[in-house]
């Protein structure tokens with residue numbers, strides 16, 4: 545059955561692929577857009593990604609505005625939605641706490657309340673750090689009574705973006721339980737480009753890392769040989785989000801979207817460097833040293849890196865058996881992550897080439 549869907553963050557990287565996947569399967573999709581006039585460009589992009597843009601429509605709104613900035617007509621239209629996918633977020637390093645909380649926490653609460661009030665199932669995107677309980681406890685989150693967490697302290701440790709994603713998760717979850725709403729939370733690892741086309745937006749953290757590697761700005765491997773940056777390819781994630789909305793077994797569940805076969809950081813940089821035809825760094829630099837260096841005024845600019853991004857490089861390994869079971873149940877093929885990395889590197893390298901030389905070696 546084709547279900548009406550409402551998507552926030554549909555113009556973003558994951559959102560574009562989700563919308564392509566939903567419309568390819570025949571689901572009509574309404575998008576929350578800050579700039580609804582951008583719908584025609586987005587529609588062309590969705591068609592290019594294999595979706596069906598004739599099923600797209602937009603409502604004007606803003607996660608940072610009271611009531612999501614929706615007018616009465618938009619609210620009436622969204623009542624048809626069987627599923628609300630919440631992906632919209634201010635996704636950047638160096639955000640102020642106020643800025644991050646307004647959109648990522650208050651906005652997420654407003655979306656959750658909207659979904660609950662109209663009986664839609666909420667599928668909300670969190671992040672894989674939420675599956676690392678030792679890390680959460682270490683940064684000061686009270687896992688038994690999250691409402692007792694000193695969030696200001698957490699934000700000081702993590703920065704605005706990650707702090708707001710963590711706070712949003714715990715506050716939205718508490719609110720959904722209070723409202724007895726229907727929900728599924730999906731926690732992606734760092735998102736890699738499409739496993740075949742390599743499509744990725746240049747604003748993505750992985751694209752930034754690849755740009756640094758391509759430009760020879762990465763002289764050392766952050767962390768130790770035990771460190772990795774877990775990945776998930778965007779096409780697999782989009783399909784997982786789509787099936788999470790209809791799978792009865794996933795109601796009230798959290799799903800980890802992470803490819804456990806991602807190589808360690810050293811192996812990943814080596815694979816990317818080979819694809820780009822550059823040399824990979826060989827020496828390791830301990831994360832505390834790197835964090836200390838990045839505190840020097842001007843260093844983030846010189847090193848083309850932000851301390852906040854280092855938190856995602858970890859030694860923890862995750863149990864993905866439940867996600868693998870979801871994939872089997874829905875016949876989702878888990879793409880080869882080495883192939884996805886290679887495709888992403890090639891895609892970004894092609895974007896850098898001057899026009900007219902796309903085929904040049």
Ligand SMILES: NC(=O)c1ccc[n+]([C@@H]2O[C@H](COP(=O)([O-])OP(=O)(O)OC[C@H]3O[C@@H](n4cnc5c(N)ncnc54)[C@H](OP(=O)(O)O)[C@@H]3O)[C@@H](O)[C@H]2O)c1
Nearest residue numbers: 553554555556557558606607608631632633635671734735
């Ligand atoms: N990419 C990753 O590696 C990764 C990993 C784990 C979790 N996530 C989470 O996945 C979600 C999507 O990430 P992404 O990588 O697709 O991010 P993205 O490309 O930066 O897209 C963000 C989306 O949020 C929208 N947005 C931002 N502020 C808004 C506001 N005030 N009102 C309405 N919409 C607003 C943007 O709309 P505009 O077009 O108007 O800017 C855009 O559509 C986020 O919740 C992120 O935290 C991402």
